[in-house]
């Protein structure tokens with residue numbers, strides 16, 4: 271299946287970049303995919319998945335975790351503050367921390383629960399008005415705020431602008447993470463994950479290249 275080819279491409283990209291085998295985590299983005307495709311990928315051994323919608327994840331993963339207890343699911347879509355409580359119960363990591371109101375909500379939940387998912391700060395590297403993410407200029411201040419709240423920041427995430435060369439955005443994100451002492455780099459999708467690995471990605475988010483096209487009319 272496509273998953274095996276992606277694994278080989280990841281291994282080749284790791285080797286080409288002089289990186290250790292297995293240093294890149296493949297997040298299989300299962301949003302809007304039919305359940306049978308998700309189960310097929312689980313049966314092929316994949317255990318790390320990404321979802322964009324709290325509601326969809328809530329309808330799918332609690333059941334799948336019964337059968338596949340060692341699975342991890344990461345939230346990679348925009349997170350509304352009023353869904354944060356549900357999100358911290360569903361996900362091992364959230365890649366889309368992008369504003370102070372969400373940071374303080376997650377901090378309150380972490381205090382109350384005594385645990386928190388790992389958190390990536392989403393950066394709007396292209397400063398696109400319609401896109402979520404902290405603007406590059408505001409990032410260091412926002413990270414300081416999150417650290418003051420004791421949030422478990424593990425890295426940065428970006429979605430480069432459509433139709434642009436991703437590489438300068440990946441390089442920018444890597445520089446911002448290094449400057450802030452963050453090891454995690456969530457970057458690279460179906461079309462550009464090899465370039466992301468070359469730029470230091472630790473988590474690549476691959477959907478269509480594994481599962482095939484998404485059919486939003488059935489979502």
Ligand SMILES: *Cc1c(COP(=O)(O)O)cnc(C)c1O
Pocket residue numbers: 299301322346347429459460461475476477478479
């Ligand atoms: C849907 C999505 C992906 C996967 O995109 P593909 O092009 O299908 O690989 C990755 N990251 C985010 C944030 C997404 O929303």
